[in-house]
Amino acid sequence: MIEALDIQVKGIVQGVGFRPFVYRLAKKYLINGWVLNATDGVFIHAEGEAKLLDEFVIELSENPPAASRVEEVALKEVPLEDFDSFEIRFSDAGAVEKTTLVSPDLATCDDCARELFNPNDRRYRYPFINCTNCGPRFTIIEKLPYDRKSTSMKDFPMCERCAREYGDPLDRRFHAQPDACFECGPHVSWREHEGLPGALGANPETQTDVSRETLRAADAIAAPLGQMTWGSTRAESDAILARAVELLCAGKILAVKGLGGFHLVCDANNADAVALLRARKRREGKAFAVMAATTDDVRRVCEVSDAEAAALEGSQRPIVLLKKRPDAAFAPGLADRLPELGVMLPYTPLQHLLLHDFAGVTMGRAGVTMGRGYCHIPLLVMTSGNIHDEPIVIDDEDAYEKLFSVADAFLGHDRAICARYDDSVVRVINAGSAGEALQFLRRARGFAPLPIPLSLPAPAAEEVSRETFVRPRAILAVGPEQKNTFTLTRDAEAFVSQHIGDMENAETYDAWLQAKDRYEALFEIEPGRLACDLHPEYLTSKWAHDQSRVHGLPLSEVQHHHAHIVSVMGEHGLPGPVCGIAFDGTGYGVDGAIWGGEVLLSNQRAFERFANFAYVPLPGGAAAVKHPLRMAYGALWAFDLLEHPGAADALAALGEQADVCEQMIDRGLNTPMTSSVGRLFDAASALLGVCTNPLYEGEPAILLEAAMGEAAAGDEADAEAADRYAIAVVKNTATAESTAQDTSVVLFDAAPTFQALLDDKVAGVPVPVIARRFHDAFVQAVVTAAELARSVYGIETVALSGGVFMNRYLVEHALAALERVGFTVAVNRDLPPNDGCISFGQAVVAWASNEEGAAEGGA
């Protein structure tokens, strides 16, 4: 029997080859009718044999294109219209409401990668090959709906052959907006500093003796940039790639244009090149991420689980932090002292070509890089193309200027990047009963700005039917000061921006404004409500206060750690109350002190501070954050351990600063009080001599975690140690009337932990063992806090967030320990536990508090 169905598919269904997929499916199941991009997704009118129609719908729902995300398939039986074919209907732009989601950028797909290296393909070695299943998306969009003329591909009219593919519903490139070839599309460009031997296009008479050695010796970074060369043909393009590889092999540094910005690239197996890159980029200490050609290559140097392989190979192609193999050697300076290495696979055709050709040369001439004794796979450092804290460079002209004295040569191209996206950084953690889960450290390319659904507060949700739906006011949550993201809401969806960076940097601040404007324009959002952090000095908070004043918009000030906890609640749709445990660096507390070790009983609207870590002085404020020895002094002072013999070397290392710290604490001079757990990790790291002079933010804690190494746990000494290290739980005697700032119910006092640490140090217990016992004390504190809250309030759900939970050991062990005693545990899943989640938390709080807001604003 022939039946007819109207089918509506919602989710990520634009720019991912969804309509051709439907078309092919219709052919397969002998379905007639049409498919159309329309309001709220893709609409299909399908007529066919009932049984085939069912199979059609099932395959549609269960086996959509890899890059799409089907969120909802709505079916409605309708009268037959007797179509005799299946067609793709073209939407007029007005009909396509912008509620349809465009996918983020997609890594080169396997089909395109095959064609890229197939000498018989017309796009053989074309650095911009793509199809509907892969290629740039958000980085080239100027406006929505997503259409070639609304992207930076608008300057490249398609050649006849490309146009044919583009128009053929059965072709993989049907409506692939960035589709192109050598003949009609973008090309790579090349510029290098003058004076390097063997320059492209230079007079061969004067360039006879180009060897790796002569190249290596030449350092022309101060020389002006030479002429631009274009890779307009395959031969020219290949010559440029060959030159790029030649320079990489000679230890030079390239700036290479990627999807969301430039990378700085060098041979990761060449310690001199790595050191040179560090010096020129002014990046000390912090690990570099690398790119390897294949997962198999990666397996030779890192441990790769199935979940990690899936993360590596996913179309988002993030940097995945992987455990280094104990038998693998890495060039010094790459990621020293750390158990993990950030690795990614190529995600643009240009990167594929670069890795492929680089591997060909280095592996072909054995002994060139392998002779150095580092890892035996071709590996390129791929670090963001910026100097210090500035945003990554996205424009070729900017690159020539800003990276002038960083890169020896520039491998760019003429397809403009419309939006800046850093590489995302993830790792796979063991998330207890949830199994292996992604933990974000930075969410950007490939993931942002996919929306996260907002769980409506119950009463409002019932009123929202399609007919009476009144749009709630859109919210702009401006985020924190560092690792900033912002969040915009539209209806019940939250668009969390890509990682923006540290706002104090002037260019990052501008990048923030630009990105915000872009989101507002793309998604047609006009914020009717603002949310910001409680910290009065955050530049974002000041901006929000100004805007609120000027435009008369309501502003929610959200406490930093409440935002952390609510971000987890929002991601998991938990209404609360939950026992929120925020272990963090620093955040402004409602009492004016610096918080960061908090147990907050939270719902999405409000919180009560149930417990916190006992306050410790921060002598010199930010100075104590930058100098962990000062933090150590603050801890020793607070815990009455200044006289402990185990503290003597730290105090000696502080020298006269110890007196200053004493005087500052004594007189309350520029010495805020803090409950931060992150700072306690800093103090422990300094006391153990693991890290006293950090080169980058977070290093003391990162190295303290690394210092544990594989120290085995669980012997008798450890059981005894657990008692000594246990963080004391005391009833807080401070009241709202007393001078003490923290008036929560319970205090966690780390004095015994530090006492035990110093005792062990004096007793000669190895640092790895001390470091592990220290970690375990905090794992236990998490459990104790949750159990206390449960015993008093019966709360069974725990939410963990805050930068300290980027510590793999801590988050994995805390999760497991909590589940062992029966808790339901939620951690950040779609966003990083660091301040990258703050804006979303702010937005959720504003959303949940938005009672009057639901009735305001236009529909």
Place this chain on the structure above:
Amino acid sequence: MDTTVMLGHGSGGTMMKRIIDDVFFAAYAGEELLRGDDAAVLPAPAPGERLAFSTDSFVVTPHFFPGGDIGRLAVCGTVNDVATSGATPRYLSVGFVLEEGFPIEDLKRICASMAECAREAGVALVTGDTKVVNRGHGDGVFINTSGVGTLAPGVELGGAQCRPGDKVLVTGTLGDHGITIMSCRESLSFSSGLESDAAPLNHLIAEVLAAAPHTRCFRDPTRGGLASTLNELASQSGTDITVEEDAVPVKPAVLGACEMLGYDPLQVANEGKMVCVVAPDEADAALAAMRANRYGADAAIIGEVASAQPERGPKVFLRTAFGGTRILDMLVGEQLPRIC
């Protein structure tokens, strides 16, 4: 002679007469003051001239510190405020609030210091007042000064005058006063080498104005330091200001102390310094004039005014030694870590 201030010294009776004669008149017996009338009667300004008028109160402890004392501060503060308008400071009033028990010796020292400073600045102390409060109701001595100056026709200085391209100068090293006072007050162990810079700058200002007639404004970077002052100028004139960190003069002792204490020298108070914005082609002349003055030896051109981007509004930037550019903001309250 009494040795400490007593309540009777503020009574209006003979005790009060005694302290006025012995202490104040002895220190700065100008003609106008000596007349002893209730009001100082002063000549009117010349035709076309205008008056500049400013007032300030001083409550600093300790009262004596390296490089100055509360009296010197009280004279310099008001003299400098009047002078920033381009006016010539002429007359000063002085009001004392004394705490019962304050040593007369100290008062005499303060008055002598005020007199000397006023002489140097060329201003006359023409009227005054003294009150005595009960023990425990004051901090030894509070001083209020008000000053009047005359402003020549055509001189129009002000923060709103800054325009893109202008140069920003400071008359010397920054942070000296604030850090000195703090380390003295808290008797910190590393206060050696620190000295307040309190100084009357009216002559220096006059010399700069003569050398650089297109000077836009002078500003006294007191509380909140250079950062606050530049932010005020930027928002008054709707411009951006960019400062080169390397160019900002800071004494090594001050820098060291700031690092120890976790303060930013650009946020620390000054008392003997001026921030000055000058038309670009007169910047060198202004700098030379500053350096020729004893209080301007360390003067420097530290930055430049640029047009603000409407989207982000007027902002002050610090180009760091690293080559990065940092937003230098005005603090809302006290300095608190923003690092998470």
